[in-house]
Amino acid sequence: MSGPLTLTNDFVVKFANVNGSGSASANSMFAKSVLRMGVPVAARNIFPSNIQGLPTWYEVRITGAGHLGRRGGVDLMVAMNPQTWDKDLAEIEPGGYLFYDSTKPMPASKFRPDITVVGVPLTALCNARYSVPRERQLFKNIIYVGALAALLGIEIAVIEQLLAEQFAGKDRLIKANVEALHMGRDYVAETFKPLGLQVRRADAVGDRIYVEGNMAAGLGAVYGGATVCAWYPITPSTSLAEAFTDFCQDYRTDPETGKARYAIVQAEDEIASIGMVVGAGWNGARAFTATSGPGVSLMTEFIGLSYFAEIPAVIFDVQRGGPSTGMPTRTQQADLLGCAYASHGDTKHPMLLPQDPGECFEFGALAFDLADRLQTTIFVMLDLDIGMNEWLTEPFKWDDSRQLDRGKVMTHDELEAGREFGRYLEVDGDGIPYRTYPGVHPNKGAYFTRGTSRNPYARYSEEGSVYVDNVQRLLRKFKTAATLVPGPVRKDARKATRTGVIYFGSTTPAMHEALEILEAQGQHVDALRVRAFPFSDEVYDFIAAHDRVFVVEQNRDAQLRTLIVNEGDVDPAKLTPVLHYDGTPITARFIVKEIGGLMGGATPTTVRTSVPEAAE
Amino acid sequence: MTYLAKPRLHHPSLVPNELGFTRRDYEGSVSTLCAGCGHDSISAAIIQACYELDLPPHRVAKLSGIGCSSKTPDYFLGASHGFNTVHGRMPSVLTGANLANRDLIYLGVSGDGDSASIGFGQFAHAVRRGVNMTYIVENNGVYGLTKGQFSATSDKGSKSKKGVVNHDSAIDLVSVALQLGATFVARSFSGDKAQLVPLIKAALSHKGAAFIDTVSPCVQFNNHAGSTKSYDYVREHNESVNRLDVVPLRDPIHVDYAPGTTVQVTQHDGSVLSLHKLAEHYDPTDRIAAMSYLAQRQAAGEIVTGLLYVDPEATDLHEALETVETPLNALADRALIPGSGVLAKLNATLR
Numbered sequence: 021m022s023g024p025l026t027l028t029n030d031f032v033v034k035f036a037n038v039n040g041s042g043s044a045s046a047n048s049m050f051a052k053s054v055l056r057m058g059v060p061v062a063a064r065n066i067f068p069s070n071i072q073g074l075p076t077w078y079e080v081r082i083t084g085a086g087h088l089g090r091r092g093g094v095d096l097m098v099a100m101n102p103q104t105w106d107k108d109l110a111e112i113e114p115g116g117y118l119f120y121d122s123t124k125p126m127p128a129s130k131f132r133p134d135i136t137v138v139g140v141p142l143t144a145l146c147n148a149r150y151s152v153p154r155e156r157q158l159f160k161n162i163i164y165v166g167a168l169a170a171l172l173g174i175e176i177a178v179i180e181q182l183l184a185e186q187f188a189g190k191d192r193l194i195k196a197n198v199e200a201l202h203m204g205r206d207y208v209a210e211t212f213k214p215l216g217l218q219v220r221r222a223d224a225v226g227d228r229i230y231v232e233g234n235m236a237a238g239l240g241a242v243y244g245g246a247t248v249c250a251w252y253p254i255t256p257s258t259s260l261a262e263a264f265t266d267f268c269q270d271y272r273t274d275p276e277t278g279k280a281r282y283a284i285v286q287a288e289d290e291i292a293s294i295g296m297v298v299g300a301g302w303n304g305a306r307a308f309t310a311t312s313g314p315g316v317s318l319m320t321e322f323i324g325l326s327y328f329a330e331i332p333a334v335i336f337d338v339q340r341g342g343p344s345t346g347m348p349t350r351t352q353q354a355d356l357l358g359c360a361y362a363s364h365g366d367t368k369h370p371m372l373l374p375q376d377p378g379e380c381f382e383f384g385a386l387a388f389d390l391a392d393r394l395q396t397t398i399f400v401m402l403d404l405d406i407g408m409n410e411w412l413t414e415p416f417k418w419d420d421s422r423q424l425d426r427g428k429v430m431t432h433d434e435l436e437a438g439r440e441f442g443r444y445l446e447v448d449g450d451g452i453p454y455r456t457y458p459g460v461h462p463n464k465g466a467y468f469t470r471g472t473s474r475n476p477y478a479r480y481s482e483e484g485s486v487y488v489d490n491v492q493r494l495l496r497k498f499k500t501a502a503t504l505v506p507g508p509v510r511k512d513a514r515k516a517t518r519t520g521v522i523y524f525g526s527t528t529p530a531m532h533e534a535l536e537i538l539e540a541q542g543q544h545v546d547a548l549r550v551r552a553f554p555f556s557d558e559v560y561d562f563i564a565a566h567d568r569v570f571v572v573e574q575n576r577d578a579q580l581r582t583l584i585v586n587e588g589d590v591d592p593a594k595l596t597p598v599l600h601y602d603g604t605p606i607t608a609r610f611i612v613k614e615i616g617g618l619m620g621g622a623t624p625t626t627v628r629t630s631v632p633e634a635a636e
Numbered sequence: 637m638t639y640l641a642k643p644r645l646h647h648p649s650l651v652p653n654e655l656g657f658t659r660r661d662y663e664g665s666v667s668t669l670c671a672g673c674g675h676d677s678i679s680a681a682i683i684q685a686c687y688e689l690d691l692p693p694h695r696v697a698k699l700s701g702i703g704c705s706s707k708t709p710d711y712f713l714g715a716s717h718g719f720n721t722v723h724g725r726m727p728s729v730l731t732g733a734n735l736a737n738r739d740l741i742y743l744g745v746s747g748d749g750d751s752a753s754i755g756f757g758q759f760a761h762a763v764r765r766g767v768n769m770t771y772i773v774e775n776n777g778v779y780g781l782t783k784g785q786f787s788a789t790s791d792k793g794s795k796s797k798k799g800v801v802n803h804d805s806a807i808d809l810v811s812v813a814l815q816l817g818a819t820f821v822a823r824s825f826s827g828d829k830a831q832l833v834p835l836i837k838a839a840l841s842h843k844g845a846a847f848i849d850t851v852s853p854c855v856q857f858n859n860h861a862g863s864t865k866s867y868d869y870v871r872e873h874n875e876s877v878n879r880l881d882v883v884p885l886r887d888p889i890h891v892d893y894a895p896g897t898t899v900q901v902t903q904h905d906g907s908v909l910s911l912h913k914l915a916e917h918y919d920p921t922d923r924i925a926a927m928s929y930l931a932q933r934q935a936a937g938e939i940v941t942g943l944l945y946v947d948p949e950a951t952d953l954h955e956a957l958e959t960v961e962t963p964l965n966a967l968a969d970r971a972l973i974p975g976s977g978v979l980a981k982l983n984a985t986l987r
């Protein structure tokens with residue numbers, strides 16, 4: 021590659037900042053301004069487990085083609101953090117660009133000959149105009165947004181509009197921010213020419229919304245009818261419970277009395293959180309907790325109780341890098357096995373696997389219907405990438421004719437009419453028994469709930485045959501679950517092929533982009549996105565219809581592959597793992613390299629692989 | 637335990653209460669505990685208290701953890717839903733159940749292992765939150781089901797049946813409950829039904845976190861010389877500060893104690909607690925004084941029993957959370973789902 025990069029609506033800008041410097045809102049405004057020009061973006065925070073002082077990055081992929089996965093590599097580095105200068109510089113693609121604060125002169129040895137350098141004396145500009153330290157810090161961020169707008173062709177009026185919305189009603193702040201914005205723009209306009217990287221107005225965003233998965237899942241819980249939330253703060257799930265709290269205040273406050281149609285408790289730990297959820301579920305309220313891997317580890321005894329005593333519960337697991345404390349602010353899909361088989365004894369639990377915030381909302385609501393219908397714990401498996409980053413996603417939709425499915429609950433009138441009630445009695449052949457809410461009837465329908473073995477009428481029994489009948493029924497119920505959870509989504513290659521790929525969750529956008537690239541290379545792969553566990557027959561039919569199936573996931577041990585093999589008696593040799601687990605979101609480049617390489621027979625042409633992916 | 641099933645026929649002398657239920661209607665399955673177990677006396681006291689209070693049995697939810705004590709909810713209130721949860725975690729399950737339906741009466745039964753060891757944290761936090769419940773610890777100072785290990789409420793220096801001396805200091809759940817803000821705190825003895833039944837009645841009518849520590853000797857593993865939780869020891873060292881009568885709201889109030897020795901406390905639900913004072917100057921509405929008195933008597937080797945503290949103005953978790961009057965588990969879809977119009981507006985803010 022020679023000369024500076026020339027790319028329109030298809031490049032990556034990375035901001036290297038210091039945590040707590042107020043850069044987050046400026047960076048987010050930068051991304052949103054591109055969106056407002058009708059060009060899709062995929063933005064990701066890369067941050068430490070820290071409140072102030074450590075390095076943090078924000079990566080914005082500007083993608084007219086709508087590839088929302090992380091691309092890898094950087095075309096323009098906004099290097100605002102001296103601590104990470106060397107590493108940040110090394111990450112820039114050959115022919116790429118560097119934007120930095122040139123207030124302090126840097127020796128030539130600190131730069132690279134193959135990149136274009138844009139130095140703006142941000143600190144000097146700021147200090148000349150502002151005297152309050154906090155103002156100097158915050159306006160510096162807005163100044164660089166103005167400078168970047170001029171360099172990249174972002175319409176300044178769009179940013180002014182965003183500032184007006186952000187500070188609506190605070191005219192003084194709007195004015196001050198616009199002034200700082202112009203200061204950056206004007207300096208650059210007088211000093212530099214626009215870069216080879218340009219944003220050009222397009223119409224590729226449509227009516228999509230830009231939102232975090234945790235917020236979407238919290239909203240899903242509201243629409244799913246959840247009334248009890250018990251939780252314990254843990255990264256990266258905290259903002260899910262907080263979003264639920266905010267939405268409840270807005271949408272669940274009784275207009276006449278001002279009272280809450282919900283109860284949210286910040287519990288003393290994750291054990292108490294899930295205990296409250298189980299207690300509320302037992303008593304007929306829809307309840308959930310939001311947590312991450314370490315929290316699920318603590319909850320496992322209760323998850324087993326929910327499985328065996330058949331009590332509805334919903335757990336949102338926003339996965340982070342494990343094991344142990346692992347990488348708390350990095351992303352992984354490494355809790356699949358831990359959740360699928362959580363707790364001692366023979367247990368298994370349904371899991372929903374949303375691909376983006378849109379599905380976080382949809383599955384977030386659906387989880388409560390499934391929990392009531394199946395009378396067991398339902399996991400909704402987000403990860404940090406979906407949960408804590410804003411994603412471009414389909415707008416939220418709700419069918420107003422939809423009713424909550426409360427499952428098999430025997431009512432007072434049914435009991436009164438003499439209908440037979442056995443809490444663990446198989447009635448309909450689907451493995452799902454009827455339950456009653458406590459207090460329903462003066463002398464019918466009461467039962468004693470316990471984690472010990474019992475007969476179909478809930479009476480204590482350690483009789484072997486009684487136990488076996490009961491756990492066999494639970495297996496039938498699990499089969500029923502496979503028919504109720506969202507089925508897989510298939511996407512066939514343009515040409516018939518005997519090669520397939522299975523993937524799920526936040527891998528989706530990178531996978532879709534990779535499939536396009538592979539197709540362009542003449543490598544045809546049929547794709548199946550798994551959306552839930554247990555797997556429906558379609559998953560096994562797909563495997564049977566292909567000679568080789570790649571299973572792409574973001575963990576070390578090929579956990580989805582293990583589940584597929586274990587639950588479906590599939591020959592492991594047929595399933596080739598493709599694994600990405602360094603804590604950064606998987607990229608199309610990685611998938612293409614792995615699958616393309618393993619398939620062979622074609623030469624990669626369109627992929628730039630000159631710079632290795634940085635592992636922050 | 638007895639292997640004789642209870643007869644189905646009601647004894648003709650069983651008198652129905654206001655609701656038409658007899659005492660028999662408040663009973664449960666046959667106990668599987670050892671003959672003479674203090675816990676069975678507590679079950680009997682719970683039955684008597686519910687019967688005397690005219691509670692509809694099915695409107696009580698009874699929850700427990702794991703252990704001998706936690707098996708007992710099967711042995712009373714057979715028409716109530718019960719939940720034998722996991723070890724030490726009854727408080728959280730009860731809290732969740734209470735959040736789901738504020739209209740039921742919540743009775744938590746636990747033991748000293750369940751509440752003072754594995755579940756000490758959950759006990760503390762449920763009390764702090766002011767969950768509207770009656771929380772009874774059947775305290776025998778020993779792990780019965782696993783055959784005689786010390787529990788965290790065993791007094792320092794007390795001896796196990798095997799002769800081992802306990803060298804850890806004891807957790808006094810009553811002192812802890814007072815410190816944590818329980819709004820009703822009592823201690824009693826399983827062998828003192830006259831004291832225990834009114835205490836349970838008062839606790840059940842209390843709106844807030846009501847805690848009763850009930851010393852309940854384990855006849856198998858902790859009823860020997862050297863134990864401080866034996867029948868003999870407790871009888872010899874029991875210092876009762878008051879005797880209680882509970883007068884529900886609907887009954888005409890008449891008190892036959894001599895003036896000057898009786899304190900009347902009207903609870904939130906209108907029920908009146910008439911406390912016949914046995915200890916001089918003991919004021920059960922003064923939390924600080926109660927803590928100080930307990931500490932003094934404890935130092936003198938006495939087990940103080942009676943209603944030790946009550947806050948007649950107690951509030952509960954639902955009040956703190958400002959939840960609607962309708963139980964959350966009874967809210968209709970339209971009260972829960974904001975609908976598509978709200979989503980359209982929300983979508984517009986996310987572009």
